[in-house]
Amino acid sequence: MRSDDRPRIAFIDHIAQISGGEIALIRLVEALGDRVEAHVVLGEDGPLHAALRDAGATVHILPMVDSLRDTRKESVRPGAMGLATLRQSVDYLRGLRTLLRRIDPDVVHTNSLKASLIGGVAARTARLPVLWHIRDRISDDYLPRPAVWLVRGLSFLVPATIVVNSHETASTLPRRSTVIYDVVPPAPSLPARDSGPHPLVVGMVGRLAPWKGQDVFLRAFAEAAATRDLRAHLVGSAMFGEDAYAESLHALCDDLEVGDRVDFRGFRDDIWGELAQLDILVHASVTPEPFGQVVIEGMAAGLPVIAANAGGPAEVVTHDRDGLLVSPGDVSGLTRAIADLADDAPRRARLSAAGRVTSAAYDPECIATGVLDAYAAIDARGHRIDRLRRRFRGAP
Numbered sequence: 001m002r003s004d005d006r007p008r009i010a011f012i013d014h015i016a017q018i019s020g021g022e023i024a025l026i027r028l029v030e031a032l033g034d035r036v037e038a039h040v041v042l043g044e045d046g047p048l049h050a051a052l053r054d055a056g057a058t059v060h061i062l063p064m065v066d067s068l069r070d071t072r073k074e075s076v077r078p079g080a081m082g083l084a085t086l087r088q089s090v091d092y093l094r095g096l097r098t099l100l101r102r103i104d105p106d107v108v109h110t111n112s113l114k115a116s117l118i119g120g121v122a123a124r125t126a127r128l129p130v131l132w133h134i135r136d137r138i139s140d141d142y143l144p145r146p147a148v149w150l151v152r153g154l155s156f157l158v159p160a161t162i163v164v165n166s167h168e169t170a171s172t173l174p175r176r177s178t179v180i181y182d183v184v185p186p187a188p189s190l191p192a193r194d195s196g197p198h199p200l201v202v203g204m205v206g207r208l209a210p211w212k213g214q215d216v217f218l219r220a221f222a223e224a225a226a227t228r229d230l231r232a233h234l235v236g237s238a239m240f241g242e243d244a245y246a247e248s249l250h251a252l253c254d255d256l257e258v259g260d261r262v263d264f265r266g267f268r269d270d271i272w273g274e275l276a277q278l279d280i281l282v283h284a285s286v287t288p289e290p291f292g293q294v295v296i297e298g299m300a301a302g303l304p305v306i307a308a309n310a311g312g313p314a315e316v317v318t319h320d321r322d323g324l325l326v327s328p329g330d331v332s333g334l335t336r337a338i339a340d341l342a343d344d345a346p347r348r349a350r351l352s353a354a355g356r357v358t359s360a361a362y363d364p365e366c367i368a369t370g371v372l373d374a375y376a377a378i379d380a381r382g383h384r385i386d387r388l389r390r391r392f393r394g395a396p
Contacts, residue, residue: 008036008037008105009038009105010039010100012040012108013041014042014110016046016061017046019207021112022048024183027182027183028368029056029057030056030183031365032371033322038057039059039060040052040057041060041096042061060085060099060103064092065092069286078193081129093122095105096118096119096122100122100123108120109130110133116134116151117154120158121295129378131160131161131163137288138152138172146225152174161377162176163179163371165291166312167313168288172212178374180374181291182291183367184297184362185363186360186363187293187300187302190301191276200228201231202279203233203280203321204235204236204283205235205294205298206294207238208237208238208243211285212284213286214284216331218256220331220334220389224339228339228342230261231263232262233248233262233265233278235266235267270303270342275298280303280348281301282305283295283307285310285311288328290314292313293314294311295307295370302351302356304341304348306334308326309326323355325350
């Protein structure tokens with residue numbers, strides 16, 4: 001029985017570990033606040049559970065077997081997925097459909113690519129309208145070609161509407177979608193950096209993964225630091241089977257003879273506290289980033305930002321106005337950018353001030369309004385649309 005007339009939204013994610021998309025989900029739930037009744041279905045228990053509960057959501061754990069939850073995107077091709085995994089997918093879909101019917105949401109909002117496929121089909125078979133929130137580029141430089149065909153094909157059949165996190169992501173889908181950037185809240189009051197003599201700290205924040213380009217950053221840092229008093233921070237840990245890459249980064253530091261100048265900070269909950277320790281933030285993804293929320297976080301924290309000139313960050317940063325852009329994978333270009341900012345304090349200050357202004361466009365209230373509009377505009381061929389319009393817009 002409904003306790004009030006707020007729209008009930010069921011968010012679905014297949015994991016409960018905290019990565020970029022999950023941070024975006026937490027912030028979205030917080031931004032929507034008490035304007036919706038938020039339910040979240042997770043495929044496992046983990047740190048995300050508590051964070052979503054604290055954000056005001058009711059969390060449901062529907063355990064997904066490890067072999068299904070941990071299936072990598074590379075496995076989505078003919079012959080790569082075994083019959084056991086396919087059976088597990090069907091079983092999970094049935095259980096999720098039953099749970100969604102019990103929750104009885106007005107909209108099912110999928111948060112991850114796997115959730116969009118399994119959760120989207122479960123919702124449609126339960127006759128519930130689905131909003132796909134796509135945070136990944138649906139392109140064969142990121143996904144196997146069969147996975148690209150699958151997602152693009154189902155995009156016409158499963159979701160009532162699609163929201164994407166950038167124009168870059170939208171360009172990889174054949175169906176029209178609505179661009180709503182991820183929420184990046186204003187930075188809290190951060191302690192001022194010690195003005196006394198100290199090495200400038202140049203850092204990266206994000207999962208340790210080959211496509212994130214930490215190796216490119218370390219090579220550029222080593223070159224720039226050869227004649228400058230610099231330190232590097234790498235904030236983040238390996239996830240999803242990328243431990244070998246993380247180990248290779250330590251070996252690379254030794255090869256470059258900068259091991260004593262690089263701090264591997266590991267995963268940190270306090271992103272703002274980590275950003276407060278930096279003087280320059282670097283984003284170095286070698287594959288175009290769908291959005292790159294860390295770039296906005298750096299701007300909000302008042303840091304001069306150097307970003308890869310591709311994907312979402314290229315939509316955010318205007319070169320030499322509120323940050324610097326460097327070609328992906330260009331070690332020499334990144335070296336020059338780090339060196340130029342390290343040597344030019346007034347330029348750092350100018351980019352920092354402009355970046356703070358740019359970051360204001362990702363304010364939680366602005367993004368929440370866009371998502372509420374997307375819910376209200378859903379045309380699901382008669383799926384509860386009249387009730388949705390009444391709730392969101394007060395229409396008769």
